[in-house]
Amino acid sequence: MTESSNVQGAMVIERTFDAPVDLVWQMWTDPDHFAAWYGPEGATIPVAKMDVRVGGTRLVGMEVQTPGGPMQMWFTGEYREVVENRRLVYTESMSDENGNVSSPSDMGMPEGHPMTTEVRVDLEDVGGRTKMVLTHAGIPVDSPGAAGWKMALDKLAGHIDALAGS
Amino acid sequence: MTTAIDEERLDETFAALANSTRRAILDRLANGAATVNELAEPFEMTLPAISKHIKVLERAGLVLRGQQAQYRPCALDAAPLQEVSTWAEQYRPVWEARFDRMDSYLEQLRPQTKGKRTR
Numbered sequence: 001m002t003e004s005s006n007v008q009g010a011m012v013i014e015r016t017f018d019a020p021v022d023l024v025w026q027m028w029t030d031p032d033h034f035a036a037w038y039g040p041e042g043a044t045i046p047v048a049k050m051d052v053r054v055g056g057t058r059l060v061g062m063e064v065q066t067p068g069g070p071m072q073m074w075f076t077g078e079y080r081e082v083v084e085n086r087r088l089v090y091t092e093s094m095s096d097e098n099g100n101v102s103s104p105s106d107m108g109m110p111e112g113h114p115m116t117t118e119v120r121v122d123l124e125d126v127g128g129r130t131k132m133v134l135t136h137a138g139i140p141v142d143s144p145g146a147a148g149w150k151m152a153l154d155k156l157a158g159h160i161d162a163l164a165g166s
Numbered sequence: 167m168t169t170a171i172d173e174e175r176l177d178e179t180f181a182a183l184a185n186s187t188r189r190a191i192l193d194r195l196a197n198g199a200a201t202v203n204e205l206a207e208p209f210e211m212t213l214p215a216i217s218k219h220i221k222v223l224e225r226a227g228l229v230l231r232g233q234q235a236q237y238r239p240c241a242l243d244a245a246p247l248q249e250v251s252t253w254a255e256q257y258r259p260v261w262e263a264r265f266d267r268m269d270s271y272l273e274q275l276r277p278q279t280k281g282k283r284t285r
Contacts, residue, residue, distance in 0.1 A: 010254050011254040011255050011257050011258050011261070013258065013261050013262065013265070015265050015269075017268065017269060017272055018272065018273075018276075019272040019275075019276070023272065023275070024272075027268055027271075027272070033271075036267075036271045037264060037265075037267040037268040037271045038264060038267075039263060039264055039267055040260070040263065040264075041263070041267075117257075132265075134261060134265075136254060136257045136261065137254060138180070138250065138254055
């Protein structure tokens with residue numbers, strides 16, 4: 001369990017919240033709750049559409065006030081795993097307001113740069129409190145079994161630690 | 167290129183990893199060095215096809231080739247994978263700030279949620 005913060009190719013954060021697991025689940029799946037914390041500071045979330053079921057889509061619109069006026073950013077994705085109060089996995093890409101995914105060149109990135117990431121939320125009830133483990137991983141574009149990519153990296157983790165030294 | 171992320175190399179790493187055969191090859195190499203013949207064994211592929219995949223991994227710096235005669239064993243080089251981790255780390259401060267806000271939001275909700283737990 002200790003190496004969970006060390007998963008290769010992914011960023012992992014573990015937090016415990018003083019709230020029941022079903023409420024923390026709603027933080028991720030109820031658009032009103034989600035908009036209250038997702039931020040960033042000073043930004044609003046005027047749109048959060050969440051079809052929370054496997055294969056369902058999500059679309060999140062973020063509005064930031066800039067000196068030049070309000071600026072909107074859109075993110076879309078698909079739910080990969082939905083296990084109520086336990087696990088939520090979704091993909092995330094920058095998009096337009098209709099959910100059309102931006103290409104790397106739209107974003108000024110070289111072709112092949114991963115524009116889709118995967119967010120995984122694992123929840124666990126710990127005596128009325130909730131332990132949450134967030135895993136955020138990059139997924140290479142046009143990778144059919146994108147999840148397999150991360151699994152492969154996870155399996156390599158031990159060897160990498162040994163090979164790469166301290 | 168020291169501690170800063172080398173974007174071009176990172177793209178090459180991602181491109182190299184975006185293929186299940188190449189990931190399987192890396193997985194095999196994680197257990198130790200192997201010759202091209204050994205690497206080809208589990209796949210229904212010709213040797214030239216496997217060699218092509220190995221070349222892609224070599225260019226991405228994920229595989230090193232030995233100099234020993236005709237065998238030229240392949241070995242895993244994990245350094246580029248470390249960079250993938252570094253790339254993922256840029257999201258950390260964003261999430262940390264979000265969870266700070268989630269924490270205070272949950273605190274605001276607390277009095278109302280006591281005794282009224284939605285299923």
